Amino acid sequence: MSATTLSAAGAIPGPAKDLRVSEALGRSRHRRNMIVKALCFAATAIGLLFLASILATLVWRGMAGLSLTVFTTSTLPPGSNGGLLNAIVGSLIQTLIGAAIGTPIGLMVGTYLAEYARDSALGNSVRFVSDVLLSAPSILIGLFVYQLVVNPFNGFSAIAGCLALAVIVIPIVVRTTEDMLRLIPATLREAVIGLGAPKWKMITLVCYRAAREGIMTGVLLAIARVAGETAPLLFTSLGNLNWSTDLTKPMASLPVTIYQYAGSAFQDWIDLAWAGALLITLGVLAINIIARLVLRRGV
Amino acid sequence: MNFATTALAVTLAGLTWSAQAQQITGAGATFPAPIYAKWGEAAKAATGLELNYQAIGSGGGQTQIVNRTVDFGASDAPMAVDRMEKANLHQFPSVMGAVVVIVNIPGVTTNQLKLDGTMVADIYHGKITKWNDPRIQEMNKGITLPNRAIAPVYRADGSGTTYVFASYLSAVDPTWKAKVGAATSVKWPTGQGARGNDGVAATVQNTPGGFGYVEFAYAKQNNLATAAIRNKAGSFVVPSMETFSAAASNADWANAKHFAVDLIDQAGEKSWPIVSATFILLPKDPKDPARSANVMKFIDWAYNSGDALATGLDYVPLPAAVKTAVRGSWTAEIKGPDGKPVR
Amino acid sequence: MQQATVLSGKRNANWGDRIFAGLATTSGVFVLVLLGAIIIGLAVGGAPAFRAFGAFFLVDAEWDPVQELFGALVPVYGTIVTSILALVIAVPLAFGIAFYLTELAPGWLRRPVGTAVELLAAVPSIIYGMWGFFVIVPIMAKVVQPWAIDTLGEVPLIGFLFAGPPFGTGILTAALILAVMIIPFIAATMRDVFETVPPVYKESAYGLGCTTWEVMRSIVIPYTRASVVGGIMLGLGRALGETMAVTFVIGNTNRISTSLFGPGNTIASIVALEFPESEADSLKMSSLLALGFILFVISFIVLAISRMLLRPRTKA
Numbered sequence: 028m029s030a031t032t033l034s035a036a037g038a039i040p041g042p043a044k045d046l047r048v049s050e051a052l053g054r055s056r057h058r059r060n061m062i063v064k065a066l067c068f069a070a071t072a073i074g075l076l077f078l079a080s081i082l083a084t085l086v087w088r089g090m091a092g093l094s095l096t097v098f099t100t101s102t103l104p105p106g107s108n109g110g111l112l113n114a115i116v117g118s119l120i121q122t123l124i125g126a127a128i129g130t131p132i133g134l135m136v137g138t139y140l141a142e143y144a145r146d147s148a149l150g151n152s153v154r155f156v157s158d159v160l161l162s163a164p165s166i167l168i169g170l171f172v173y174q175l176v177v178n179p180f181n182g183f184s185a186i187a188g189c190l191a192l193a194v195i196v197i198p199i200v201v202r203t204t205e206d207m208l209r210l211i212p213a214t215l216r217e218a219v220i221g222l223g224a225p226k227w228k229m230i231t232l233v234c235y236r237a238a239r240e241g242i243m244t245g246v247l248l249a250i251a252r253v254a255g256e257t258a259p260l261l262f263t264s265l266g267n268l269n270w271s272t273d274l275t276k277p278m279a280s281l282p283v284t285i286y287q288y289a290g291s292a293f294q295d296w297i298d299l300a301w302a303g304a305l306l307i308t309l310g311v312l313a314i315n316i317i318a319r320l321v322l323r324r325g326v
Numbered sequence: 327m328n329f330a331t332t333a334l335a336v337t338l339a340g341l342t343w344s345a346q347a348q349q350i351t352g353a354g355a356t357f358p359a360p361i362y363a364k365w366g367e368a369a370k371a372a373t374g375l376e377l378n379y380q381a382i383g384s385g386g387g388q389t390q391i392v393n394r395t396v397d398f399g400a401s402d403a404p405m406a407v408d409r410m411e412k413a414n415l416h417q418f419p420s421v422m423g424a425v426v427v428i429v430n431i432p433g434v435t436t437n438q439l440k441l442d443g444t445m446v447a448d449i450y451h452g453k454i455t456k457w458n459d460p461r462i463q464e465m466n467k468g469i470t471l472p473n474r475a476i477a478p479v480y481r482a483d484g485s486g487t488t489y490v491f492a493s494y495l496s497a498v499d500p501t502w503k504a505k506v507g508a509a510t511s512v513k514w515p516t517g518q519g520a521r522g523n524d525g526v527a528a529t530v531q532n533t534p535g536g537f538g539y540v541e542f543a544y545a546k547q548n549n550l551a552t553a554a555i556r557n558k559a560g561s562f563v564v565p566s567m568e569t570f571s572a573a574a575s576n577a578d579w580a581n582a583k584h585f586a587v588d589l590i591d592q593a594g595e596k597s598w599p600i601v602s603a604t605f606i607l608l609p610k611d612p613k614d615p616a617r618s619a620n621v622m623k624f625i626d627w628a629y630n631s632g633d634a635l636a637t638g639l640d641y642v643p644l645p646a647a648v649k650t651a652v653r654g655s656w657t658a659e660i661k662g663p664d665g666k667p668v669r
Numbered sequence: 670m671q672q673a674t675v676l677s678g679k680r681n682a683n684w685g686d687r688i689f690a691g692l693a694t695t696s697g698v699f700v701l702v703l704l705g706a707i708i709i710g711l712a713v714g715g716a717p718a719f720r721a722f723g724a725f726f727l728v729d730a731e732w733d734p735v736q737e738l739f740g741a742l743v744p745v746y747g748t749i750v751t752s753i754l755a756l757v758i759a760v761p762l763a764f765g766i767a768f769y770l771t772e773l774a775p776g777w778l779r780r781p782v783g784t785a786v787e788l789l790a791a792v793p794s795i796i797y798g799m800w801g802f803f804v805i806v807p808i809m810a811k812v813v814q815p816w817a818i819d820t821l822g823e824v825p826l827i828g829f830l831f832a833g834p835p836f837g838t839g840i841l842t843a844a845l846i847l848a849v850m851i852i853p854f855i856a857a858t859m860r861d862v863f864e865t866v867p868p869v870y871k872e873s874a875y876g877l878g879c880t881t882w883e884v885m886r887s888i889v890i891p892y893t894r895a896s897v898v899g900g901i902m903l904g905l906g907r908a909l910g911e912t913m914a915v916t917f918v919i920g921n922t923n924r925i926s927t928s929l930f931g932p933g934n935t936i937a938s939i940v941a942l943e944f945p946e947s948e949a950d951s952l953k954m955s956s957l958l959a960l961g962f963i964l965f966v967i968s969f970i971v972l973a974i975s976r977m978l979l980r981p982r983t984k985a
Contacts, residue, residue, distance in 0.1 A: 070765025255793025383945025484946025
């Protein structure tokens with residue numbers, strides 16, 4: 028299309044007939060341009076509408092169950108005015124420990140890919156499986172940890188849930204760490220090496236520092252992702268009706284509680300499920316926005 | 327990695343402040359989860375036992391107790407006898423519940439519509455497709471039924487509710503028994519699946535002409551329109567605590583092996599035909615007898631003091647004679663490593 | 670003296686380097702082994718199903734837990750159809766958003782709008798499920814589907830796509846929710862690769878009098894085509910494995926339906942629905958694990974293709 032149209036459009040006005048043609052052509056080109064622009068605007072509006080609709084639904088249905096009791100009382104049976112305290116605390120503990128286990132591993136793998144492996148066969152395989160892990164259905168990861176930890180050690184435990192979340196954290200941190208390390212200019216590396224510093228010091232003292240914000244963002248995004256995960260916790264940390272912070276025992280979590288309450292017959296449980304959904308979404312969105320602010324300041 | 331995990335677990339466990347009551351962990355069926363939670367709350371004050379029950383599904387509950395990852399398993403369907411014996415488990419009922427048929431026909435109110443078992447089966451077979459089908463209209467002379475397609479809805483997730491409902495259809499309809507059968511999920515000849523009781527209820531409510539089945543508590547709490555069903559004695563019964571209890575009192579508990587009593591389609595004028603018990607599974611050879619003893623202590627408390635709580639949440643308490651028989655079975659069946667009864 | 674410290678420093682550095690490199694490599698191998706273990710675990714768990722049904726497992730539409738007959742065709746079909754439909758919906762929208770963000774939006778608006786769209790990716794999957802079930806499904810059941818069945822359903826040739834009762838749930842609804850979930854991934858990738866186009870190319874086109882759309886069509890898209898397709902494949906990878914959201918809205922039926930409004934099942938949804946009611950070591954459990962294995966194989970293929978297509982960009 029381009030060559031002919033462009034030459035026609037850009038042609039110096041010749042005889043009157045050509046001018047009319049080119050004017051008509053110009054009009055149709057501009058009309059098409061306007062239509063496409065309008066469609067793009069509409070697409071963006073639709074995308075934003077989805078987000079607004081999700082948030083509005085959560086606020087509208089979540090407010091009914093939201094009260095101070097939600098934060099001060101643990102889960103109770105229907106009709107007993109329960110809250111979500113144990114689930115909130117359980118989610119915080121498991122998410123943080125999961126991230127604490129997964130982050131160092133992910134960081135080292137990302138470092139390996141960016142600094143040591145580059146395009147070696149092993150490096151490419153590691154990169155590939157890490158990306159596969161990124162889109163693996165989380166229920167299968169829960170199942171795997173069940174077979175590896177829960178079954179042999181005779182019992183559900185919060186630590187099993189943490190491990191399942193850690194497996195999900197790893198590939199996210201790997202991806203951002205590698206991307207961020209690769210962005211560091213070669214000149215900076217050469218300068219450090221030129222000063223006689225060993226490579227590991229260059230990586231830990233210079234590269235990590237330079238890529239700190241980017242890596243932090245990755246970790247925060249990973250935390251946001253696992254904070255909302257239901258499936259991997261169902262068969263690992265199981266859930267707990269009572270207040271428990273013992274890592275060797277089953278532990279409650281918000282997503283699992285939401286999952287179980289949302290389908291119950293009792294209105295107070297359903298309200299709590301929506302309140303929990305509102306809390307978790309706001310929490311996750313807040314982490315995301317913080318992550319973006321961190322990244323923005325850094326780059 | 328195992329070492330690191332264990333080390334981390336030990337360190338962190340040491341840091342936590344868990345001075346707690348004795349905890350019982352159970353997992354399994356979703357159907358009794360609300361009443362177990364209710365009993366757990368009340369029993370904590372009375373017995374000092376803290377119950378943690380998680381609804382992961384009956385199949386999950388069976389697997390967990392076979393693997394001994396929990397103190398007790400819970401299942402809506404009685405466990406297969408060979409698997410139960412292989413895993414050395416003892417099974418007994420805790421409470422009962424009922425499944426009801428819900429409808430969404432414009433102009434028809436709750437318990438107005440009358441159906442019999444084969445008609446329900448034929449709707450799910452796809453043989454009856456319209457609400458004004460002559461067979462339905464014949465049974466419901468007083469009401470005008472619309473010329474509207476029936477939209478059958480079923481539980482798509484594996485569930486005890488489906489097991490009970492499909493058992494009922496198998497009991498009343500030989501074709502169903504031969505072609506479909508009963509299990510926690512079956513191959514439905516027609517209809518739309520939905521996840522959970524809430525999914526079925528919402529789909530039926532969203533669809534004029536909708537037809538489905540849910541646990542009684544779910545229908546009652548959400549004011550869903552139910553249908554009256556003709557029972558074995560030939561009378562039309564509506565779902566209520568009274569008709570559920572009637573079915574339970576007519577059942578043959580004494581001759582049921584492993585307490586796996588069949589409460590479906592019981593005789594008796596007032597019996598609601600779709601009733602079932604939900605079960606608890608305990609190891610016969612507990613490695614840690616104290617934990618099994620705690621479970622029995624908890625259930626014993628629930629048998630003695632939990633009936634009112636059960637009816638409050640629309641569950642049906644067990645007949646007194648059955649409770650006595652279960653208590654006796656504990657002494658006979660569950661023995662510690664020293665060979666002495668745990669309770 | 671001076672020399673000695675330098676030397677010993679060097680020896681330390683060598684050790685440090687070796688330890689650090691060893692640690693990094695071990696972690697890399699660990700991830701490799703981890704995924705290997707997950708896949709082998711699924712393959713071993715699924716082996717009884719493959720043994721019992723053979724290659725027939727892949728083409729069998731049966732799913733009858735009572736008779737213990739299991740086939741993968743329906744969930745595999747559902748997974749592929751919903752994911753592709755989701756792409757059909759998501760790609761134009763994501764393209765529009767990316768185009769708007771790179772070329773049309775005023776500078777001050779780009780970041781907030783871009784962030785808002787990316788936040789769609791952060792909403793937990795179970796929330797999408799609840800939202801889909803309580804907001805989208807009633808709209809589909811009461812507005813979209815009755816209208817489509819009465820109008821499009823009567824059109825010859827394509828009418829069968831819009832047949833059936835208006836339940837609100839079904840393949841199209843699931844695809845729609847999936848589309849909303851993957852829009853942020855595709856839009857973000859597109860925006861990022863659009864921005865890699867050297868400004869000089871675009872400016873010379875503008876200089877020739879091209880409209881914005883012509884620049885996009887003739888300059889930006891050809892320049893970034895491979896990377897755009899790679900980004901779409903990443904979105905596809907995400908859609909394939911999505912569990913909770915789909916489970917709420919797909920209608921969960923083990924039948925192949927030609928209608929867009931008909932119910933179906935995906936691999937992830939059937940695993941989530943049936944797993945809790947499957948006993949360990951049963952044929953049903955094994956079939957579910959075998960399905961998980963098949964899903965991994967599908968993700969592998971999709972990801973391998975997207976890697977191949979995205980490579981030129983990472984090299985550049």
